[in-house]
Amino acid sequence: MSPVLSLVNVTKSYKQDGRSIQVLNGISLEIGEEFIAMLGPSGCGKTTLLRIIAGLEKPDSGRVDIPENAKVGFVFQFPTLLPWMTILDNVALPLKAQGMGWGEARERARKYLSLTGLQAFEDFYPREMSGGMKQRVNLARALAVEPMILLMDEPFSNLDPLTAESLRSEILDLWTLGVTTVRSIIMVTHSVDEAILMADKLVILTPRPAKIAGVIEVRIPRPRDRRSAEFQKLEDRVYELIAA
Ligand SMILES: Nc1ncnc2c1ncn2[C@@H]1O[C@H](COP(=O)(O)OP(=O)(O)O)[C@@H](O)[C@H]1O
Ligand SMILES: [Mg+2]
Incomplete structure (x- = not known):
């Protein structure tokens, strides 16, 4: 191996x-x-x-x-989501930062939100989500960079x-x-x-x-x-x- x-x-x-x-x-x-x-x-x-x-x-x-x-994807111990951005955009943001356009970044983010069971929540804001749901978002965000x-x-x-x-x-x-x-x-x-x-x-x-x-x-x-x-x-x- x-x-x-x-x-x-x-x-x-x-x-x-x-x-x-x-x-x-x-x-x-x-x-x-x-x-x-x-x-x-x-x-x-x-x-x-x-x-x-x-x-x-x-x-x-x-x-x-x-x-x-x-x-490399990283799920931090005390992760932060930007409170003024929707869940979808929070997950898309690192992709945007890597140079992807918003359209493609959001499409990719949707894929990983759905893989983590959050497809219905893409328009929610972090304050509307429980701790467990936020941790799912963090996981989706780490997976979305396709590490x-x-x-x-x-x-x-x-x-x-x-x-x-x-x-x-x-x-x-x-x-x-x-x-x-x-x-x-x-x-x-x-x-x-x-x-x-x-x-x-x-x-x-x-x-x-x-x-x-x-x-x-x-x-x-x-x-x-x-x-x-x-x-x-x-x-x-x-x-x-x-x-x-
Ligand atoms: N940026 C830093 N500056 C100074 N000391 C640090 C820094 N980061 C971690 N440490 C110290 O290094 C040690 C290990 O920290 P850390 O890796 O966070 O441990 P763990 O995750 O195993 O609890 C701790 O004593 C911590 O205080
Ligand atoms: Mg630690």
């Missing part, structure tokens, strides 16, 4: 109060056509790593290899449990049906349960400065049953690795 994305010895420090704080301590990882869940304690550097993969920030050393022309790599930063952490669960299964459906351009997903999460439910592979990070504590493959067929013995066995293994 040739990797879609390679991280080669990525390091990063920040200056805080005149001191240098190391955040990433030599992260190397090859990611193929797969769904990765990245787990690690709060403040260990997960968001920083996603931002570096997306090219929003530069590593101090090391590098990120991505195929030429491959696009090869999709990054999601704790995408369910601000949703109520039922909304989160239905969005999880919809994202899994999109993924398993292969109806988007996405070939690799990297999802940051705090939840071991969510990681095992969704991902092909778990990447567990240490406390700051983050390095990779372990990689665990999830070979349980989907849809996965949280109450199954194999699910719980894997959960135990992950907690052991986190505690180590």
